[in-house]
Amino acid sequence: MKTLTNTLFLLFVGFATLAQNKLTGKVSDEKTKEGIPGVSIAIKGTNLGATTDMNGQFSLAVASTATLVISSVGYETKEVAYTGQATLNISLSEAANELAQVVVVGYGTQRKVDITGATSSIKGEDLAKQPVMTPTQAIQGKVAGVQIISSGRPGSSPNIRIRGTGTALAGTATLFVVDGVLTDDISNINTADITNVDILKDASSTAIYGSRGANGVVIITTKKGTSGKLSVNYNNQIGARQAANLVKMANANEYANYLSAASGRPIQAGNVSTDWYGQILRTAMMQNHNLSISGGSEKATHYLSLGYLTDEGIVINNIFKRFTARLNNDFTLHPKLKIGLMTSYANSRDQNVNLGAAYNNAYRAAPIIPAVENGLYGNTSLYQNVGNAVLDIKNNDDLTLNNRLQGAGYVEFKPLTFLTFRSSMGGDLIFANQRVYNYQFNNDGTTFIQPGGNQRNPNSNLTSRQTTLFRWVWDNTVSYNKQWNDHTFGVMVGTTAEAYSMNTFSAYRRDVPAASNLWYINTGNANTSTNSGDGDKWSRNSYISRANYNFKDKYLLTATLRADGSSRFPIQNRWGYFPSVGLGWVLSEESFMKGQHLFETLKLRASWGRVGNDRIDSDGYLVTVEPNLAYAFGGGTATLGSAITQIKDPNLKWETTEEMDLGVEFSAMNGRLQGEFGFYDKKSRNLLINVKVPSVTGDKDGVVLTNAASIRNTGLEAMLNWRDKISSTVSYRIGANATFNKNSVIGLNGGQPILDGGIGAAQQYTTKTDNGHPVGSFYVLQVLGVFQTDDEISGYKNSKGQVIQPGASAGDFKYQDTNDDGRIDDADRVFAGSYQPKVFFGINLGFTYKSFDFSADAIGNLGNVVYNGKKAFRQALLDNVERSMAYGRWTRGSGIQTEPAANAGNLPASTYFIESGNFIRLNNVTLSYSLPAATLQKAHIGTARVFITAQNIFTLKKYSGFTPELPGDPTRAGIELNAYPTTKTLAVGINVGF
Template sequence: MNKNSLNSSMKRSVSVLLLLLSCSLAFAQSKISGKVIDQKTKEGIPGASIRIKDTNTGTVADFEGNFSINALPNATLVVSFIGYSNKEVAVNSQTELTIGLEEATNELEQVVVIGYGSQRKVDVTGATSSVKGEELVKQPVMTPTQAIQGKVAGVQIISSGRPGSSPNIRIRGTGTALAGTATLFVVDGVLTDDISNVNTADITNIDILKDASATAIYGSRGANGVVIITTKKGVSGKMVVNYNTQIGMRSAANLVKMANAAEYANYVSAASGGQPFPAGTISTDWYGEILREAFMQNHNLSISGGSDKSKHYLSLGYLGDEGIIIKNNFRRFTARLNDDFTLHEKLRVGLTTSFTNSRDQNVNLNAAYNNAYRAAPTIEAMKDGKYGNTSLFQNVGNAVLDINNNDDYTVLNRLQSSGYLEFNPIKSLTFRSSIGGDLNFRNAREYNYQFNNDQTTFILAGGNQRNPNSNLTVTNENIFRWVWDNTFTYNKTFGKHTLNVMVGTTAEQYTQSKFSAFRRDVPASKNLWYINTGNANTSTNSGEGDKWARNSYISRLNYNYNDKYLFTATMRADGSSRFPPANRWGYFPSFGAGWILTNEEFLKGQSLFQTIKLRASWGRVGNDRISSDGYIVTVEPNLAYPFGGGVATLGSAITQIKDPNLKWETTEEADLGLDFSIMNGKLQGEFGFYDKKSKDLLINVKVPSVTGDKDGVVLTNAASIRNTGFEAALNWRDKINEDMSYRVGGNITFNKNSVIGLNGGQPIIDGGIGASQQYTTKTDNGQPVGSFYVLQVLGVFQTDDEVAAYKGSNGQVIQPSASAGDFKYQDTNGDGKIDDNDRVFVGSYQPKAFFGLNAGFTYKDFDLSVDAYGNFGNKVYNGKRAFRQGLYDNVESSMAYERWSRGSGINSEPAANSGNLPASTYFVESGDFIRINNIALGYNLSPTLLSKLKIASARVYVTAQNYFTFKKYSGFTPELPGDPTKAGIELNAYPTSKTLAFGLNVGF
């Protein structure tokens, strides 16, 4: 063998040896055990994801945060969990690791919940926002949605102060007129429209899906946005017990000052032409009579624990809120049990269950506020056990009697539960089946006491306020909703390519039954408040129900190339029983793309930007929230029809015309956004533009009377609404030193809403408030939904000569019945008279912009936070002022002493009058406001003191809610929830309450 051959042979041998060695090393993986913990609390993080970088191999931490995985000695592990920053850890031949995760300061690195799954926020191509549970519990609120006011761009929350009520949520404007506007809530997988049963203390995170690309996975339920609520899970290891409580007092935040007896007497005298009216010695503050300082309390106890095979979370809660109106009271008990079990390394199951019992003692707001506003201050509320007779000379009831005479309460028992099974047949594939149910049992009872209009009841005899017969109304309502989801998720990484595919089905059904019974002459003893104790001859019964179902097919594709280029596509097909068979199915696609610029080579090496992501998306969602019989023609029985001879015969006839071709309301939305994090995560923000068009909206169209429809209208798809807007959010966090840190942030949303096509439909007239104002709003082309449509006030006639000089083109006096001191109205159409044809659009309740501000400061163990929110560019209607019906109705103090009188020159307030003024710009006021909705000052007990007390953690704090409101509106509150076509009218609104509360959080 020559030398060359020998060298060649040796080279081949070395090559083979190296190849065998490399192969052996490739397979020389070792088992790595470890634990993922919270870097701050040192507690295990159950469910944390551990993945070998650049592979599709991974595992999930158990209920104590423990994990094991086979990996090469030189491998790198990527660890992630919702709310924490991702972390990469080099194995470096170690076999045991403890990996600490820190709460994500870079919000883009957080893992957020999306429909039927989760993603890093940086990978999301739609518009989403998140709020942590720890931010919610700082405020003394009943529902978690109240606590996120002003915290999320694009989300407007309009809250009522009434205990037991849920606020209205508008995400990126109003997209419908007559169909449902409720936002979809998903609580641990259970779909619902009401979260009044959810205890804020049980929440880990709230994720809000805002644009159609993000919500399209929910198809027919996504038109009004989606709010996903994740509740707390058990922590494995040592049992953890937490107790937190809030105790405080509520009171009315902004009261309307009414005329006192002297001002009232002077006003009535002037309005009656100068006839004297005695003020007397009584001056009753009617709001003072029906309002009170109200006690509120909130207590929550939670127990968490478990092992590597199971973990459990149990919580109990009690909320009590008296309400600021006498006799008003709300209390709620909640219980929650969340269980998770690992039956096998590939099989997991879990059960989430909550039970709520609430009792709501209602009050008649119409009686309470309408009558308190109108009642004469010269009449006493009560004296020596008798009520003042406010109806002696005016058609107004005694507000205190109205409240005390009525006993109205509702008891609600609600059971909400969901269970899941999760199976991994192979590492990249997960099958998940979950089924959830929501049962509501509502029992309501309203009793009206008997009383007469004699001296045994009233201080002054006479009048017309009386109830000659007691009466009882009992209502029982049962609701059951279930939803069943089955999904397959395939997740795999091929080099620089990461693919996530989800397909599945979901089914949902809703049933409701309601029965009411009424009888008179039921005894006054509460023990006898049953229908059978009343007069059987006065009995009336009624019943109703509803049932509908949905069946859906869902799919989603997420693609990530090298953490630079992102693509998302979803498709959902929904079938709804609320539509006729031919239009039963709707198809809702969406597409999204993202570009992470900071991972490009041309931005490598710079230190200013940590993350810059551009995203764009388009999606289509639907709305099927209409009556289940909206397309079904029904026959009305027992109608009398005269035949020959004039004898009426009972028969049946079709009295309503319905559109048999009703179809889905659909919303298409395009979105363009920029998300960024700069200066080592100190400054984070997002900007977004959206264009959302809702079409085929349901609206009433007039039909000829010859068709026989008793209402003269038919509900059909004949309108379109458009919302376009811009939203921005910026948040800054920084440390001054080891002892001091601060944060400041804000968000703002500009939105333009307009009706862009009625397509033959008739404008929607709404907002009636009684008296002479049959309506105040009109929804029409080119205007926002629910725009105020009223007469334009030009000023006040200063002299009778001005009245005579105000003429039309034909020389006719335009307001011949007016006199000096009356309003001068604009003759808009120039026909020489003032009527409804002269009304003009003067704005709507929908704001042009709404915003939120927040700030926080910590020094050692002290912390201070301040939150504010508000809006501008909208209008509200002072309906209570417009409802004045007669000479003797009371007036606001400002109306009493700032009114026009001869020679005063006042041009904004008319002379004293008896009310019944037409709907006009006089009653339309600015809805702009800024509210400091929460100030909280807290102190965390030092470790030394905690050790002495033998507790793990403790925080005491004081919080003030709604204590400062800066507004232009003269009424109680510019926050006025309501249906889109009649929102923004203050008639019987519950005044906003302010709360001062003390709190304690203790961990054992």
């Protein structure tokens, strides 16, 4: 009987199989047209189905009539009726619930709703719309907790601060991970090649990167090919840039009047009035072209892209050009074995300018001197100790050529559905060649410059510098993911190794001919030759692990542990251990939430983690010998020798950041409202700082670098996004995010406070990093006003009756005698604010009507101050002044308290130079139009979009300088000396797909 039953069952299965049809097809993203991996295709009412491969392809046996249920995390579920066709192509639209999206985390991916740490994700298509060189510029204002400080200089990368500044002297660079390759620089990445950018913000999410995670992690995933029809896309942007804001300087008449008042003798303006900034700035063109080709089969896919970018700087002679190429391939050798290779090449040509001298001189140069006259440069140094700003730029040719090859390959073996072995190797190779040529010029009227003065270069000279940099990383991981009823468990373990080497060699000679085809070291005077070299080498070895647990999609647990060994530390402190744990509670899955109709998803999360920072000099703990030092034995002839001239701490250890994070994430009102609120408390300990040592030790600096400081950042983050449809043809979206951060040095532990931000001889320092204050706080004299009369000067006394400023005159600044000692000196300085904002925010708007799409975003800072360093650098009577100084200065009887009388400069560091850093800027506005499908079909075009975009249209600010966005190292950021002005851009473009 049993045998008969088995036979009948087999016959039934056989007939059922014969009655089924083979269906193949592809599931694609409705918007990008790219295949979606991991999509579930289920036959409704059964437990039968299939899953798409890496290219979105699937194969399935289906009965003659059936309903297919197609679902994937991050997309709307769709039901499709099967009517007997052999192939079926399906497109899915994105789910409104952002918490259902899949995001990239360290060494893997997770659903946003399953993540217990603080992360944010931005789509590549949103970044590519902006006329920027690097994706980080396009992120500005879009993510809470992430402050991006941009420079207008072509080829430069913005500074990124994630949840505040957590170090003083060690590196602050954010870690970038590009297709598995770790790097500190993404200036080679074409924004059009990016699929997604995921930002890991808290220690729980970055702990998997251990020693690299202290400053946050930005993971960039580039595009891959899809199987099926060949896809070709071209997009471009062409536009013009100008300085977003110019400082108005005094013209010739205003300058003459100011100098007459300052010197007490009449000064004639003459017939020339030179706008020096107008002489060195220009309207600059930019263009960006990108072509991509993707396609493939079920066994192999490819993505090829070519990009060309040209960005003229708004400073004359400045231009940056970049060519990029990328080839990403994936191969399915067997259903259980896949390999892939992602490679990119970038070639850049950066024609830099001598901005330091040019900007300083353009600010100070007298407007009564012509920039160029009768073919010769005006001789500003004949009139004052300032060079001709135009000649400063054109006197030298500074060119850097960069060739960069970056790639990663992987092998992935999946013997079981729940077990994956993956090995990947990545490399980053850079060849940089810099050539700086300074022309010969005299001041005798025969070459370049008018007769007289002291601006001259009697001998031409050439510096050639070559740098080779290589970095590799090798990751090996094993992942196990299994579900038992309501329990989902995953674990990943692995090893990773990384090594870095850099070598630089430079040579210098004078009297090199002026013809550019002869700019080689061997054409110069061999008797003037000097050579130098430098380098660095370090390595890391690490062990990583992560465990995830999910119960009923309600209770979440994530734990990680990474052990890092770094060659940058002594053997006894070489290893650091970086754990983290995160908990999540999805309240919306609880039974008591089932009756409500407000939230689709509501999640609470809490996490704790510890990460490190090893960005110190590789010889930071090694005592080295300084050669070629002269020493006289017994008062005789000096003899060259070597000596130890510094003391180093042989027990240097990791800077460690420990962070606690609490947050709530939700999706509400049928997905129209998405939100996230978070609180973090981040303490960075064992920070590197200089500690004084006794002079008898022989250390030439009198300090030793050691671990003796702590910094704390606490903050609140908020992000809300609303999107809705008014009708079938009209929709809109509104988003906003804000971050409230407090930064403070909480313990120097005997360390020496850091004095930094020197500006000229009169202001040796302007910032101080000390206990109880933010890193790099301004530390200056407090201005109380302007002395109005001589009696006021004689009446300004300390508690002992001593006249505090006896040498002052009416119209001079009145400074606070903070320590009441009867005189004004450095002991009277006070803390006067920080460049770090108390609040930074972003606002994003969008509106769609039929084929038109409009978007706009704004960014801003509140609660910070900046230092007008260029005004502080004015050091002589004949230096020019800003127009506001010429018109707003004190005169007898005016009662003015904010601007002193006409003076010769050389003012001490004071609150006079400190201004509000608050600003709000309309960062980007874009209007686009997508051509109708009927028109495209006739032209045999898949997609076509034209757009016009404007960037940095206007900025509301109080600061009188070029820009309140002033990137720099933590202890001296926020000082404007020769910052490249922020630029505003107007561009048009087109995107076409075939």
